[in-house]
Amino acid sequence: MKKREKEPEQKKEEKQNKKVTFNISKTNNFSEWFSEIIDKAELADLRYNVKGFVVFRPWAVRCMEKMYDLIEDELQNKGHEPAWFPAVIPEKNFKLEGEHIKGFSPQVFWVTHAADTILEEKMAMRPTSETAMYQMYALWIRGYRDLPFKMYQRAQVWRYETKATRPFIRSREFYWIESHDCFATEKEAEKQVLEDIDTTEKIMHQKLGVPFLALRRPEWDKFPGAVYTIGSDSLMPDGRVIQQPSTHYLGQGFAKVFNVKFKDKDGKEKYVYQTCYGPAVSRIFASVISMHGDDSGLVLPFIIAPIQVIIVPIFNNENKAIIFKKADQIEQELKNSGVRTKVDKREDRPGEKFFFWEMKGVPLRIELGEKEIKNKKLVLFLRDSKEKKIIDEKNFVEVIKKEGDLYDKRLKDKADKWFKDRIVDCKTKDDIKKALEEKKIAKCNFCSIGKEGEKCAEIVEKELLASVRGTRHDKKEIAKGKCPFCRKKANFVVYIAKSY
């Protein structure tokens, strides 16, 4: 008897140790929430012993690999070809474009030695690849038939960030795609900028449910070497905007420096017009985590979830065999239809498994017990709404696929509503201050996003601890009245927010 009494207690203790409930308020304590979910859901590990470098763990990598697929498919459909360029850039290339070197120099990691030998020329670990790619473009592009020339690479880049690093959001190594395109005319190049915004819209917003504003950055905040920069600003739950994929119109600046020319139909040699675009999957994932997650943990979009449907069998020693068999059948049918599925056969209690997979953000859960098998029904749990549905075993694969789509649509709709509510029309400095205090984005009139507006932007930075993010690029917004800072005539409608 003693033995029997002891066993359950031991088990209980063991089970408690493994219990993974997640209960942190995302709204009230976003920073803790974000750190904790990264740890608990095993997304990344910060204990790697080089400062600012992060290890990305399987649950996150499997999501981000799917994000790479989504973005690369879209880019290829839009005529881009993939390439792989070296990770190192010789110092002389790097120094060719004045603004570019000025902007990136403080961030470069330098490779100076190989074994015991000092390299003849030191090499930058690429912080971005313009100066690696364009010398090759000069060799490849010959005539107008070669244009448009649209190429991208999936790559890591390395930046010696001096701001505080945070996994996924800002680290010294990050994972992105950079696309670099060349055109015969300015007009075509500027059309590409809009196409790039459309790519962000299609992937980040439509598929992953993260809304954003496409903002033309003020003169003082553009990409080093660009004519202008369009940043995609998303919002985090703590009310700070985060720059997501940005696209840059480079004009002919780099082309002239790297000698990227083509012979036009009229027989004349001309410089190309260039654009570049850089969606960072690791950072987009930060928005995905933050936008959709809740106090119980992650809520992953169905489209990228490593496991889309978790099957939790409710069994005892008597009916285990029959229930496992049915669970395996259901798993197989879903897998055959391309749905990523797993049966959780661990000996833990169903409730623990429920909490665990909710914390991991698995979109749909099937609960399967004796009753369900008898009634030819399945209990379907929806991670986002925490709603339970009884569905018929007949046609369940189709129903589940449809539920997956509906689930992603709900995530997007909820995010859209939240985002819309957080953009506030402001007239005065006080209005703006209040909006920022309420963790919102202020929309207001502004004197200028050209050089002459920089003084007012400095007031925003110093007094409001926020920044002028720019004007809508995808939509014309007309200013009326005065700039709330200098009281001069406002020529622009800008967005002001605290940022990462």
Next chain:
Amino acid sequence: MKKREKEPEQKKEEKQNKKVTFNISKTNNFSEWFSEIIDKAELADLRYNVKGFVVFRPWAVRCMEKMYDLIEDELQNKGHEPAWFPAVIPEKNFKLEGEHIKGFSPQVFWVTHAADTILEEKMAMRPTSETAMYQMYALWIRGYRDLPFKMYQRAQVWRYETKATRPFIRSREFYWIESHDCFATEKEAEKQVLEDIDTTEKIMHQKLGVPFLALRRPEWDKFPGAVYTIGSDSLMPDGRVIQQPSTHYLGQGFAKVFNVKFKDKDGKEKYVYQTCYGPAVSRIFASVISMHGDDSGLVLPFIIAPIQVIIVPIFNNENKAIIFKKADQIEQELKNSGVRTKVDKREDRPGEKFFFWEMKGVPLRIELGEKEIKNKKLVLFLRDSKEKKIIDEKNFVEVIKKEGDLYDKRLKDKADKWFKDRIVDCKTKDDIKKALEEKKIAKCNFCSIGKEGEKCAEIVEKELLASVRGTRHDKKEIAKGKCPFCRKKANFVVYIAKSY
């Protein structure tokens, strides 16, 4: 009239400039063949201005991305999870395992500066990731339930190669997957080595048609830090073997250094047993190019070809519209079935297009003219055998898919036959010499692959300019007679070859 006479001549000249025939003997001049096809088929560009670093161009990248998919699917099916580890390794980690540091030190690129700052500790650009990954394994692995622990990363590595570099074959940056697994027992770990060989067999041999020998390397040629190493040796047309995916049984050496322990069922802490495995997609692609290509250019396996079916419409100004429409229809139907297809609508002559796509290695070509449309037939050209088949328009998608499978099978069968003929049983040093002169692999008795055999191996290197590659690991081969070098009793059957 004058105008009409001039035009065709201008066009002719233009067309000659664009003509891409490829006619180099792979058998007689492999080295030139390999360099030229890389250039003509736009696989890689060697003009990047850092020595030993190569730019990989879209046609190659699209093949290698598919190779990554094949390998990653196989690894995931075998229970491996993907992760991303930092590209840099702190010097102290790197120095922890004595043999490892000795082996890799001469090859390491060192990052010493960030911007103008000297780093407190210099960092190695990973030449391989044992010393990055295992410190994290020590944090993640706790108990026997965590084992087996099977993880891989898709990554580039950097090695300061002092041997001559060659694109795909050996360069200072290469693209691979490295898989690092931990087990509770030696037995399980050694079983993993066999599983890894099976992965190479499934992907490189069965799917890509590149045969190989799984050879246990002699003591003096194993991976730095390993107990033993199994290399997969493929053969190049010039008779030199090239090491393809190798797998290493690491024993507990790294585990002890990096403190990778687990609590076993008996409650005791034990060190794990480890294996690692590194398929390099860029190098496997070198074998794919070399094994299947012919004097007309590339012959790509159907399974990885960026374009599997090229449709060449045969048209004039009168029937262009109708033929293009039909070509588009066929393209769409193939695409809908997941076949990568393209219609070549350029104004060049059909013959030029034929040569071009043959050089690029596209497996199947559909020729489509007025006659074919009228007869509801398609002309199908097979790149490998250069055979033409007339197929019915009815069910053509299924027929083409089947032809794709048959085509890949033919490539494999041809390669297998070629490889088999190139392994020669040898008894004497003269036999071996003759085999090597005939660009073959010599199979012979040998005294020992332990330390005591190294003297004979030195004779092989000095006198025959070849190396002892090792013994079959997947199959027992029993030695009879004497070692042809020292005349002592032979204990092993080894393979001797010239190598890359």
